[in-house]
Amino acid sequence: MTSRNNSAREIAADVTAGRTSAVETATAALGRIEAARALNAVVTIDPARTLADAAAVDERVRAGEKMPLAGVPIIVKDNIWVGGWRITQGSRLFADFVAPQDAIAIERLRKAGAVIVGIGATSEFASKGVTTSQLYGPTRHPLGPTLTPGGSSGGPAAAVAAGLVPLAIGTDAGGSSRRPPAHVGVAGFKPSYGAIPYGPSFAEPFFGLSVTAPIAADVSDIMLAFEVMAGTDPRDPDSADIAQKADDIAGLRIAFSPRLGLDIAVDDVVANGLISTVQRLSDAGLHIAHRDPVWPAGATEEAIMPLQHAGLAALYGDTFRNDPDVFDPDIARQIERGLSWSGTDVAGALVASAAIANAFAAFFTEVDLLLTPTVPCVAWPFAQLGPDMIGGRPASPRGHAVFTPFVNHARLPAISIPCGTDANGLPFGLQIIARRGQDRSLLRAAGHIEMMISE
Known part of the structure; x- marks a missing residue:
């Protein structure tokens, strides 16, 4: 029996009960991703790795392990480290980068039984409000091929909205995992800063702002993913435990x-x-x-934008000076502006x-x-x-x-x-x-x- 395109909760229940398997569920998700290639929501797949991971989840189920996300196929944004996968930040500078380890949130998702079936598109360095990059081209809106799902988590949001997966993981430093879900008709959650440990990952241009953000068709699946990922970890000094009680x-x-x-x-x-x-x-x-x-x-967004521009310039200014054409032109303009800001600015x-x-x-x-x-x-x-x-x-x-x-x-x-x-x-x-x-x-x-x- 193959899994229906159900919620994360339903898939986990089906896999746990033996009504379907993680391998069957992952195979079905890979088929949907292949059929939706024109959407360009998923920029990297590794079917052999995915199916091997799914088979390992099935072994854990047979051994009696209870996992809240057993066999749930997920998409992870292309700026979050997934060990052994190519993760590029949508940038030609990182076109051949392979993540050396999982981010803490990804480690926790895997432990909970989630199966990564692909990497979702982002704008370069997750730094603009449409999901396009010189490396992969534009991600398209599920309801219109000429439209954008927004950015920068446009790939994960479009993947959920198109029914490719029930759950995706994005990042949010200024709305990147709230606006794209709003544009495509799904839910996106930005947790409190530190509620989900961040990294290990790339150097971050958004100092003290970016968070790991679940995207799903409904709030219940977001709650499920949040509970798996949340909680302090000594590897992230900014991580913190949050209130356990939920008010009526x-x-x-x-x-x-x-x-x-x-x-x-x-x-x-x-x-x-x-x-x-x-x-x-x-x-x-x-x-x-x-x-x-x-x-x-x-108090305007213009007043705080120097932080993004300066962050990008601090990380990539030297490369920009040597080879500006390697960058998306919109990102190049941000870096150039960041190089012009003074310390006082x-x-x-x-x-x-x-x-x-x-x-x-x-x-x-x-x-x-x-x-x-x-x-x-x-x-x-x-x-x-x-x-x-x-x-x-x-x-x-x-x-x-x-x-x-x-x-x-x-x-x-x-x-x-x-x-x-x-x-x-x-x-x-x-x-x-x-x-x-x-x-x-x-x-x-x-x-x-x-x-x-x-x-």
């Missing part, structure tokens, strides 16, 4: 901020869709107040980052959950860094990313779940944010909200 949603103070308290453009279909969703949640019994965070003067960005974190901390002394849009628009053509217009205004290349980066700088947990589509069926998402360390309460609440939206 009925007792949570919930706020809705349609523009996150910022002067940002939002397409009418998204704005109206979020208002309708919040009204449905209120009608279902949730107590939701309209309330915006209060930001310090000058970078320090100013750190000051702005800390001020944003403090403002969010103050907000969450009086609120438990914050609801916002995840994205201000639906997917756009992959040849563009962003849509030309949002909310009737000319949009900057980062105009599509406005709702997510502040969360990273405050190191808070946040999740995107689907909440509507436009007239063409293109999805957008609801972002739910909580204070740092309240990951389990956030996930529990998100599961309830997900059910309320779908009813």
Whole structure:
């Protein structure tokens, strides 16, 4: 019997009970990946390694081992180390790099019985909002071959949305595993900074911001993956244990901020869709107040972007000076700009980052959950860094990313779940944010909200 394209929970139950095998499940996933090559969501496969790993899981099952992800096929983003696999960061600089070991999160997933069936596409160095690279080309949206799923975790998100796998693992330093899920209609979770140990991996241009982020069709599978990966590890000095108790949603103070308290453009279909969703949640019994965070003067994404540019320049500036053409032109521009920033500019960005974190901390002394849009628009053509217009205004290349980066700088947990589509069926998402360390309460609440939206 071959496995159906079920949830991670169902697959693990079937494999554990002997109704199917990890080898059968992995074989089926590899077949789906092959059939969806035009999507370009999965950039590397190693069928022999995958099937050998699946066979080892089957042996563990036969030996009586209980594994929460037994036989679950997963896609891992192309900037997370998977020992023995080619991991490139979407960069020609790393085209032949083979990871020497697993990242801690991957080690834990394997121990839980997950089977890696492929590596998901990312933009170069996970540093832009569309998933294209000179090494692999564009990843396409499952609902339209000319559209982008967003970035930088576009490959993992598109793989889940297309039904290639039930679960994928991305990274998120500014929204990379919330915005693509919102654009393709699945769920993406950014945990609190440190809740899931990070690395061993490549040198990170996003100092103190990036996290390992599960992507799945629903919140329950994300919760399952999070519990497998979470928990402190001495190899990551920033890792930390978080609250075990998950609060009941009925007792949570919930706020809705349609523009996150910022002067940002939002397409009418998204704005109206979020208002309708919040009204449905209120009608279902949730107590939701309209309330915006209060930001310090000058709190914008532009104020904090020098950190990304300077990080890229610190890592790759010398290579850029010698051979700028080896880089994606969009990344080259970021590196060039990073080389131009002064120490004072970078320090100013750190000051702005800390001020944003403090403002969010103050907000969450009086609120438990914050609801916002995840994205201000639906997917756009992959040849563009962003849509030309949002909310009737000319949009900057980062105009599509406005709702997510502040969360990273405050190191808070946040999740995107689907909440509507436009007239063409293109999805957008609801972002739910909580204070740092309240990951389990956030996930529990998100599961309830997900059910309320779908009813």
